[in-house]
Amino acid sequence: MKILVTGGLGFIGSHVVVELQNEGFDVVIIDNLSNSYETVLDGIRKISGIAPKFEKLDLRDKALVEDFFKRYDDISGIIHFAASKAVGESVKNPLLYYENNVNSLVYLLQQIQHKDNAHFIFSSSCTVYGRADEMPITENAPIKPAESPYGNTKQIGEEIISDTCEVNDNINAIALRYFNPIGAHESVNIGEFPVGTPQNLVPYITQTSIGLRKQLSVFGDDYPTEDGTCIRDYIHVVDLAKAHVAALNRSIAKKNKDNYEVFNIGTGKGSSVLDVIKAFEKISNKKLNYKIVDRRVGDVVSAYADTKKANDVLGWKANFSLEDGLLSAWKWEQKIRG
Numbered sequence: 001m002k003i004l005v006t007g008g009l010g011f012i013g014s015h016v017v018v019e020l021q022n023e024g025f026d027v028v029i030i031d032n033l034s035n036s037y038e039t040v041l042d043g044i045r046k047i048s049g050i051a052p053k054f055e056k057l058d059l060r061d062k063a064l065v066e067d068f069f070k071r072y073d074d075i076s077g078i079i080h081f082a083a084s085k086a087v088g089e090s091v092k093n094p095l096l097y098y099e100n101n102v103n104s105l106v107y108l109l110q111q112i113q114h115k116d117n118a119h120f121i122f123s124s125s126c127t128v129y130g131r132a133d134e135m136p137i138t139e140n141a142p143i144k145p146a147e148s149p150y151g152n153t154k155q156i157g158e159e160i161i162s163d164t165c166e167v168n169d170n171i172n173a174i175a176l177r178y179f180n181p182i183g184a185h186e187s188v189n190i191g192e193f194p195v196g197t198p199q200n201l202v203p204y205i206t207q208t209s210i211g212l213r214k215q216l217s218v219f220g221d222d223y224p225t226e227d228g229t230c231i232r233d234y235i236h237v238v239d240l241a242k243a244h245v246a247a248l249n250r251s252i253a254k255k256n257k258d259n260y261e262v263f264n265i266g267t268g269k270g271s272s273v274l275d276v277i278k279a280f281e282k283i284s285n286k287k288l289n290y291k292i293v294d295r296r297v298g299d300v301v302s303a304y305a306d307t308k309k310a311n312d313v314l315g316w317k318a319n320f321s322l323e324d325g326l327l328s329a330w331k332w333e334q335k336i337r338g
């Protein structure tokens with residue numbers, strides 16, 4: 001079965017391509033290389049023994065998208081990652097985010113709305129919950145006003161898919177709301193390449209430990225948590241990748257109860273920033289240079305998943321620990337700087 005993975009050379013996309021190929025799917029990747037590299041194809045081939053088909057294409061160009069689907073009229077499913085994802089950048093340049101994240105989604109859905117039976121997996125985020133009132137966060141938690149244009153594109157994206165599914169029974173869509181993805185493939189052939197200064201905690205930690213950054217700033221230790229730092233749910237990217245295969249298989253096997261479903265994808269375990277630092281120091285056997293600074297604007301105190309629906313309904317659960325994720329991220333950092 002032929003599956004299109006948009007953004008398939010990115011951090012999460014590349015890990016999903018590997019898992020799909022391991023399961024025997026025929027993968028075609030579209031990526032505009034705005035935040036990824038063509039060499040990722042080599043890493044994928046080294047792991048799975050198969051070089052996936054790849055087209056450098058910008059999904060904002062509707063004519064190119066139409067032409068692509070004419071040439072690949074046997075695509076049965078799409079896993080859609082291609083999107084801009086930096087919260088701060090989205091505040092500075094909202095139109096880039098709306099154009100890239102919303103238009104691309106619409107053009108893709110237009111291509112499958114008349115297919116007999118189409119599977120669509122959407123890369124969503126726990127950011128849709130905003131400042132959730134209760135922990136852990138269930139899929140029934142209210143969608144709060146978005147904290148950034150990036151977050152808004154994920155909310156709008158879910159609405160676009162839901163509205164489209166409402167009138168197109170032939171489309172089966174599943175939105176996966178990820179918590180905080182970390183780590184790299186155990187083979188260390190693929191991982192994360194943050195562009196410029198990392199915004200996320202784990203790449204900042206590994207880059208500090210390897211000497212690329214002087215010091216990690218811990219954004220606030222006066223939050224109402226046990227050690228005063230914020231709590232997040234760090235999910236290993238390989239576990240996350242497997243959730244996409246589970247979602248696709250659910251759709252293919254027609255096990256879905258509705259033709260639009262959403263699942264939280266996390267571990268269910270909350271870890272504070274200091275927990276992550278301590279775990280990293282242990283696995284790397286090195287002290288990390290960090291200091292506590294002021295809170296970062298926009299951070300929520302706590303966000304971790306209720307994973308019951310993903311466990312019971314999707315039949316998926318996270319297997320890797322925080323330590324596994326940190327160790328693989330550290331090995332990857334050492335490899336790419338080595």
Ligand code: UFG
Pocket residue numbers: 085087125126127150151179180199200201202204216217218219220229230231232273296299300
């Ligand atoms: N943190 C630091 N220092 C850093 C980077 C992060 O202390 O240098 C802290 C943050 O304050 C936060 C935690 O580490 O408490 C995690 O921060 P990340 O930036 O790694 O992740 P976020 O939870 O802020 O961001 C994630 C996704 C975004 C998404 C957002 C929604 O990466 O895509 O959740 O809240 F939009």
